[in-house]
Amino acid sequence: MSVPEHSVAADVIDELAAPDLEWVRLVRRYPIASLLLAAVGGFYLGRHKGSDVVDSVARFAAETLEEGVNELLGDQVL
Amino acid sequence: MATRKKDIQETATEAAQAARDAASETLSAAREKFSEVASGVEDKVKQIREGAGRASAQVREGAERASTVAREKYAVARDNVRQGYDRVTKDLSHLSDDVSEYVRHNPGKSVAIAAGIGFVVGLLMRGGRRDA
Numbered sequence: 247m248s249v250p251e252h253s254v255a256a257d258v259i260d261e262l263a264a265p266d267l268e269w270v271r272l273v274r275r276y277p278i279a280s281l282l283l284a285a286v287g288g289f290y291l292g293r294h295k296g297s298d299v300v301d302s303v304a305r306f307a308a309e310t311l312e313e314g315v316n317e318l319l320g321d322q323v324l
Numbered sequence: 325m326a327t328r329k330k331d332i333q334e335t336a337t338e339a340a341q342a343a344r345d346a347a348s349e350t351l352s353a354a355r356e357k358f359s360e361v362a363s364g365v366e367d368k369v370k371q372i373r374e375g376a377g378r379a380s381a382q383v384r385e386g387a388e389r390a391s392t393v394a395r396e397k398y399a400v401a402r403d404n405v406r407q408g409y410d411r412v413t414k415d416l417s418h419l420s421d422d423v424s425e426y427v428r429h430n431p432g433k434s435v436a437i438a439a440g441i442g443f444v445v446g447l448l449m450r451g452g453r454r455d456a
Contacts, residue, residue: 256432270431277427278420281438288439292446299443 256270263269273280291299427434 253430253432255436259432259435269435273431273435274428277424277434280431280435281423281427284435284438285442288442288444289446289449290442291439292443293450294446296443296447296450300447
């Protein structure tokens with residue numbers, strides 16, 4: 247078997263997936279089907295909850311930026 | 325008197341002979357003329373028949389040539405389509421193998437990329453609809 251992958255994406259999927267789901271093994275066993283399933287899931291999410299996801303990501307980015315800037319400048323700007 | 329009668333008879337005989345000869349010559353000339361005309365008509369018919377035969381042969385040759393060319397073109401087009409189909413099939417097979425190999429080596433990244441592409445496409449295909 248291949249060397250285990252260490253990436254942010256893999257960590258995020260590990261967080262989101264059920265603990266007993268061996269998603270890496272499934273993806274390696276059925277690569278094309280996994281890609282199609284992921285694409286369909288992403289499509290569904292983008293079509294029905296796209297705005298919510300985009301808002302959440304934007305809010306998270308803004309908060310992270312705000313925290314970083316505040317730490318850097320000592321709560322003087324924001 | 326007998327001499328005169330004999331002269332008249334001879335004259336009549338000569339005249340009759342002359343008339344017969346003239347008629348015979350006229351008949352002969354008419355026969356020759358008819359023969360010439362018939363021969364001319366026969367030549368013309370023969371020429372027309374030969375021309376028609378040549379035209380028919382040319383048309384047949386042209387049709388056979390066109391048929392052969394069309395058959396060759398069809399064979400070439402069929403071969404090209406078959407080669408293109410084989411090439412596309414081979415390329416798709418290679419692409420599928422490459423994608424599978426990449427996904428096996430980078431499962432998380434691949435799934436994230438696929439989900440991201442699907443998400444963006446879904447976001448773009450919502451049209452004018454906006455969530456409340």
